[in-house]
Amino acid sequence: MKFNRYILIFAFIFSSPWLAMSVSIAGPSAPGVMEKVDTRETGETMKSDTLMILMDKGNQKRLRNIKTIRKEYGKDTKGIIFFLTPADVRNTAYMSFDWDDAVKEDDSWLYLPALGKVKRVAAGDKSGSFMGSDFTYSDINGIKIEDWDYTFIKESYSLEGKDTWVIQGLPKKQAKQRVMAQTGYLKSMMWVQKENLVVVKAKYWVKKGKKIKYFKAEKIQNINGIWTPLKLTMVTTSKGKVTHSSILKVSNVRYNLPIKDTYFTTRSMEQGL
Amino acid sequence: MPKSGKRILLILLLVLLFVFQLMPSLWFQNPLVPKALAADEPLTRTNTQDSFEGQIEDSLEDGFKDIDPFASPDDAAGKDDAWINDARIDDADPNIDNISEDTRDEMTLPGAKYSDLYLGGYVELETEIGYEKPDETLSKFKPILFVETEYRINRNHKFRTSGLASYDAAYGMTAKDQPGGQGLDDEIRDIELRDLTIDSTLNDIFSIKAGRQIIAWGDSNFAKITDVVNPRDTTSPGLIELEDSRLPVASLRLSAQYGSLSLDGVSIHEHPGSKISGLGSDFDYYAPLRQPNIWIRDKKTPDAGFKETSFAFKATRSFNGGDISLVAANTFDDLPVLSYQGISPQEILMFTPEYERFSTLGISASMVKDSALFKVEAAFRKDRAVQRNDVLSQIAAGIPVRSIQTFDKKDQVEVLTGLEYTGISDLRILLEGKILRTLDHKSFLNLPKYEYRTYFQATYAMLNETLALDLFWVYFNPGQGHILRLSGEYDIFDNVSVQLGMAFYSADNSDTVIYPYKNMDRIFFRFKYFF
Numbered sequence: 001m002k003f004n005r006y007i008l009i010f011a012f013i014f015s016s017p018w019l020a021m022s023v024s025i026a027g028p029s030a031p032g033v034m035e036k037v038d039t040r041e042t043g044e045t046m047k048s049d050t051l052m053i054l055m056d057k058g059n060q061k062r063l064r065n066i067k068t069i070r071k072e073y074g075k076d077t078k079g080i081i082f083f084l085t086p087a088d089v090r091n092t093a094y095m096s097f098d099w100d101d102a103v104k105e106d107d108s109w110l111y112l113p114a115l116g117k118v119k120r121v122a123a124g125d126k127s128g129s130f131m132g133s134d135f136t137y138s139d140i141n142g143i144k145i146e147d148w149d150y151t152f153i154k155e156s157y158s159l160e161g162k163d164t165w166v167i168q169g170l171p172k173k174q175a176k177q178r179v180m181a182q183t184g185y186l187k188s189m190m191w192v193q194k195e196n197l198v199v200v201k202a203k204y205w206v207k208k209g210k211k212i213k214y215f216k217a218e219k220i221q222n223i224n225g226i227w228t229p230l231k232l233t234m235v236t237t238s239k240g241k242v243t244h245s246s247i248l249k250v251s252n253v254r255y256n257l258p259i260k261d262t263y264f265t266t267r268s269m270e271q272g273l
Numbered sequence: 274m275p276k277s278g279k280r281i282l283l284i285l286l287l288v289l290l291f292v293f294q295l296m297p298s299l300w301f302q303n304p305l306v307p308k309a310l311a312a313d314e315p316l317t318r319t320n321t322q323d324s325f326e327g328q329i330e331d332s333l334e335d336g337f338k339d340i341d342p343f344a345s346p347d348d349a350a351g352k353d354d355a356w357i358n359d360a361r362i363d364d365a366d367p368n369i370d371n372i373s374e375d376t377r378d379e380m381t382l383p384g385a386k387y388s389d390l391y392l393g394g395y396v397e398l399e400t401e402i403g404y405e406k407p408d409e410t411l412s413k414f415k416p417i418l419f420v421e422t423e424y425r426i427n428r429n430h431k432f433r434t435s436g437l438a439s440y441d442a443a444y445g446m447t448a449k450d451q452p453g454g455q456g457l458d459d460e461i462r463d464i465e466l467r468d469l470t471i472d473s474t475l476n477d478i479f480s481i482k483a484g485r486q487i488i489a490w491g492d493s494n495f496a497k498i499t500d501v502v503n504p505r506d507t508t509s510p511g512l513i514e515l516e517d518s519r520l521p522v523a524s525l526r527l528s529a530q531y532g533s534l535s536l537d538g539v540s541i542h543e544h545p546g547s548k549i550s551g552l553g554s555d556f557d558y559y560a561p562l563r564q565p566n567i568w569i570r571d572k573k574t575p576d577a578g579f580k581e582t583s584f585a586f587k588a589t590r591s592f593n594g595g596d597i598s599l600v601a602a603n604t605f606d607d608l609p610v611l612s613y614q615g616i617s618p619q620e621i622l623m624f625t626p627e628y629e630r631f632s633t634l635g636i637s638a639s640m641v642k643d644s645a646l647f648k649v650e651a652a653f654r655k656d657r658a659v660q661r662n663d664v665l666s667q668i669a670a671g672i673p674v675r676s677i678q679t680f681d682k683k684d685q686v687e688v689l690t691g692l693e694y695t696g697i698s699d700l701r702i703l704l705e706g707k708i709l710r711t712l713d714h715k716s717f718l719n720l721p722k723y724e725y726r727t728y729f730q731a732t733y734a735m736l737n738e739t740l741a742l743d744l745f746w747v748y749f750n751p752g753q754g755h756i757l758r759l760s761g762e763y764d765i766f767d768n769v770s771v772q773l774g775m776a777f778y779s780a781d782n783s784d785t786v787i788y789p790y791k792n793m794d795r796i797f798f799r800f801k802y803f804f
Binding site: 054056060062063085086087088090099104105107108112114115116117119120121122123125127128129131132133134181184208244260262265266267271272273 | 490767
């Protein structure tokens, strides 16, 4: 049952701090910047298609296609993902309710068409690979910024002609073990574009295997007033050599469409697209 | 060589084969990936190392050199930063960067762009070597063709059909070509309609799905407690993947979903019973009964259609962190009991496997805490037929054929608890244990008063989920033996996978369920190509 390797959590690409509305910040602090990045507008609803290109060190490529539907309920988020390819996971669906209340466990279900069964899944560990990619579930879902200490490495750094903040993130001492267990990261460094608060580049130090990962966001477009990167790349390196890389190409992004609540039911997972 | 020594050698062989399985990805490029994605150069840092290091030192200045927490000589800050200036990825793989959104669909796999009509499937070759049987080497050589199609008629109606055909050539190639019955014939050649359904959404609350389908209930991954609708394929214990084990039945399902409450009502119009192996199979279901003077005839299943309709109902309530379901059903048993037909002129005792009805009232619940999923399932079964073990004594005592009781109807209680843990990266651990108690138990029942079973599975995903190593273990009543399966599945390409594994059957007590299979240890290899 191959798809069991894909369980855990998929959140919603556009809930992560890679996106942000254009916000001007006067005299910001590093935590202040990250809070703005985290609390950006992402639309009440969103639909999109994503193509994942996974490349191993032998440069062999694998492709995955998913369709994502998300709806905000105040500070809570419900989302459902349908897998279109590869063929052995076609019609698989993943649904997640992401509660703002930290006391509440996020709710996740997985529908496996080969089994004909919707099952609840545990999603506590977010450090695992998302669908075999270099992105982890915590990359996709976003992290809790209150668990991290942020400091400026540089308050002004020109990256591709755009002014950025370069911010270092370290897990807070009291949350260090939990953060490392949940995200797998020891440290992060992010380049935040000032004009739109998009994290355009990042570097992550991974505890397991002492790897370093590099992230890059490109093709940033303003869609319905929301800055949206359409190409996201994550590369994993070990001892200075690339071991694996992944590209997410996002298309057909539509925000604030009317989406029925009935999309977010286990029956909807079974019925598919 | 003792059996344990053989197993160690075979496990070592398996590990070696896993290693060799990894090699193809290093040797050749996937010919099935569209050319648009074929990069000219691998993504190594050597291509741009010099220019990169210069850039990184210029641009990031000294501050970045001190941030590497690993501080190993090879991994010094900045020096491993082979990608951070985007030139490297783009230079190494210009084809990827040059793909515009307009041509996106050209580089996706078939089916990636959603279409109202879908046609796909797979070709699979299953091979097994029963290395413990002296007179046989190839136990299975079974090509399988699976084809599926889906058509979305409109927003509210979807049609789906799928089917498979298989032929096990091992029976013609080895000494396995013994006379067999219906069970064996089904194993040798099989044409099966897996799905033929129309799924309709009536409104925001109600939907209906009619046709041959699988309706999987319950929280257990292995045991069948409140999963009352579909029978299962039991022809190769421990070898059949879970997704292949449920057998579809013709049924009508009416569903209602209102918020977090869902209701399902199912009428079942086909009762094929679970697939069981026949005479001549390695896993002959009636192996303990095979004697020259006993003939077990082909199974007699209840009529399909409306006359023998079964019913099942389920109500599920989801809450934060868990789900709870109540199930009520009146269905035919998946496993048969033997009825006695008398003695043939050749003085052979004739038995026929038949299926009896029983009722189920069950509850199933799952709850999540961090990385753990806890599950509980319990069912009370009313009037379930349990085979008797004194049938031959009754016949010997001269009791008339019609008065011979081959089974008794008993009430049973079955309880399962389980834990699924995913808190260790890339590892999934699953443990389930169940107890079946037969109430008002009598010594002549061919079932112990308490039946225990434990399931354990550990799956570890490696190499960005292209390789999955799996251990599956089933432990029967204390002292009744166990089945252990070790396997590895490797995705050579997106649509080509291979699986290699071994299965061991251990039982020392001749009264145990799996004792007849104790010499059926085997190595298996599967190749699967999706189209």
